Amino acid sequence: DIVMTQSPDSLAVSLGERATINCRSSQSILYTSNNKNYLAWYQQKPGQPPKLLISWASTRESGVPERFSGSGSGTDFTLTISSLQPEDVAVYYCQEYYTSLALTFGGGTKVEIK
Amino acid sequence: QITLKESGPTLVKPTQTLTLTCTFSGFSLNTGGVGVGWIRQPPGKALEWLALIYWDDDKRYSPSLKSRLTIRKDTSKNQVVFTMTNVDPVDTATYYCAHSPGYCTSDNCYADAHFDYWGQGTLVTVSS
Numbered sequence: 001d002i003v004m005t006q007s008p009d010s011l012a013v014s015l016g017e018r019a020t021i022n023c024r025s026s027q028s029i030l031y032t033s034n035n036k037n038y039l040a041w042y043q044q045k046p047g048q049p050p051k052l053l054i055s056w057a058s059t060r061e062s063g064v065p066e067r068f069s070g071s072g073s074g075t076d077f078t079l080t081i082s083s084l085q086p087e088d089v090a091v092y093y094c095q096e097y098y099t100s101l102a103l104t105f106g107g108g109t110k111v112e113i114k
Numbered sequence: 115q116i117t118l119k120e121s122g123p124t125l126v127k128p129t130q131t132l133t134l135t136c137t138f139s140g141f142s143l144n145t146g147g148v149g150v151g152w153i154r155q156p157p158g159k160a161l162e163w164l165a166l167i168y169w170d171d172d173k174r175y176s177p178s179l180k181s182r183l184t185i186r187k188d189t190s191k192n193q194v195v196f197t198m199t200n201v202d203p204v205d206t207a208t209y210y211c212a213h214s215p216g217y218c219t220s221d222n223c224y225a226d227a228h229f230d231y232w233g234q235g236t237l238v239t240v241s242s
Contacts, residue, residue, distance in 0.1 A: 001177060040228035042161075049210055049232035050161065061230065093161055097227035102177050103151075103163040 002026050002096050006106035012114040019081040021109045023094035028074045031098070038098040041070055041079045044108075045090045053092075054079065081111070089113060116140035118150075118211050118233035125239050132201050132238060136194040136211030140231075143169055143189050146223030147216020150194040152185065153229070154207040162207075166214060167194060168225055201240045208235040 003026040013019040029038045037057035042050035052061050054070040057077055067082040081088055094106040122134035134152070141148060151166040165185040166174045175183045184197040194211060212229035 038227075042229075044161075049212075049235055050229070051232075052228065052230045055226070055228050055230075095161075095163075095228060101174060103166070103174075103227055105153075105161040105163060108160045 001102045002029065002098060002104050004094055004096055004104050004106040006092075006094060006109050008109060009107070010110040010112065012112045013081075013084045014114045015086065016083050017114075019084050019088070019111055021079040021092050021094075021111070023072075023077045023079070023106050025075045025077075025096055025098075027098075029096045029098040030074050037073050037077070038096055039070075039072075039077050040095045040097065041068075042093045042095065043088075043090045044093065050093060084111070084113070086113065116213055116231040118213060118231060120209060120211050120233045120236040122209075122236060122238070124237060125241065126201050127242050128202055128240055129200055132198045132205070132240075134196045134209055134211075134236065134238070136196070136233065138192050138194070138211075138213065141213060143167075143187050143192070143194070145169055145216075146218040147225050149214035149216065149225050149227065150187070151212050151214055151227075151229060152194075152196045153210045153212060154205075155210070155235070156204075156207040159207075164198075164209075165196060166227060168214075169216070169223070174227075203240045206238065206240045208237045210235045 007022045039057040041054040044050040058070040091108045118138045149168040152164040167185045213231040216225040
């Protein structure tokens with residue numbers, strides 16, 4: 001199985017500042033045949049289900065603010081919130097879907113306001 | 115507008131079988147590429163993928179739980195039924211069902227095994 005490791009476990013960022021969350025996979029999740037990275041990012045606020053923010057490592061879902069961006073390829077990925085807003089306080093998860101035989105989520109990163 | 119809703123018992127005794135139903139609208143599980151998955155989240159912990167069923171009735175299970183899980187679909191009722199046998203208190207969690215998108219070309223259909231719409235979840239407690 002692919003193991004997804006997120007870092008840090010939590011971070012506190014001042015309003016308007018940048019938040020960076022990392023996700024590393026234990027093997028490459030880049031399909032060379034289509035040059036796509038099979039990675040998604042979710043946001044989960046307290047008491048709510050997860051919300052898909054980004055798929056294919058960098059494709060923002062419709063309606064997701066532009067301050068959210070995804071980058072990376074192969075085994076190392078990053079979710080960046082360019083200017084943290086109060087409504088961004090949440091836990092963020094990465095998920096690989098490389099094989100669909102065993103989908104794996106990362107352990108989550110809690111983002112708070114400093 | 116895609117919506118999903120989980121239903122089932124809130125309390126299950128150890129060793130019993132848990133059965134949850136996901137009732138959805140706004141899409142069809144007959145559409146190529148589409149799937150419905152189950153994901154759980156123990157209180158205060160991370161998400162864990164459990165199972166996924168596709169439009170063509172292909173089924174996928176978490177390797178660590180495969181022997182205990184069953185997923186099936188009833189396209190006429192727009193429902194997906196999930197079963198977990200021999201439950202234990204460690205199975206206490208919020209269980210979510212979610213829509214998995216996909217697409218078709220002229221040659222084939224492809225499933226994108228991430229989850230773009232989620233139900234609100236149902237908390238299941240395993241306790242005697």
